């Protein structure tokens with residue numbers, strides 16, 4: 001996969017403004033690092049609608065306002081005492097509690113219900129069902 005990425009990036013084209021070589025990947029927009037050609041395409045293309053024009057006019061103002069709020073630690077900044085964070089943690093805790101009950105309950109049924117094979121089978125099913133909601137960490141590769 002790394003070779004495919006290298007092959008895609010090694011393509012180059014001359015800059016129409018300063019003639020410097022622009023290495024580019026076909027999946028992304030080309031721009032020149034020497035003269036900033038094509039960095040901001042919003043000035044070159046006319047807005048498609050009045051909504052698009054309003055969005056372009058308001059986006060820098062809202063971006064700067066959000067940046068200031070984040071720097072000041074204001075309402076835009078992330079806090080762990082936020083109500084939505086508490087609710088998200090409560091939901092996550094409930095999901096993991098169900099997972100733990102399935103895993104532990106299934107294992108207990110398998111171990112303690114030994115002479116009764118139906119209980120053992122039910123315990124195995126519960127233990128297997130506990131695997132589906134088990135938390136997964138993103139792979140590092």
Ligand SMILES: [Zn+2]
Pocket residue numbers: 015016017018019020032033034035036037
């Ligand atoms: Zn250029």
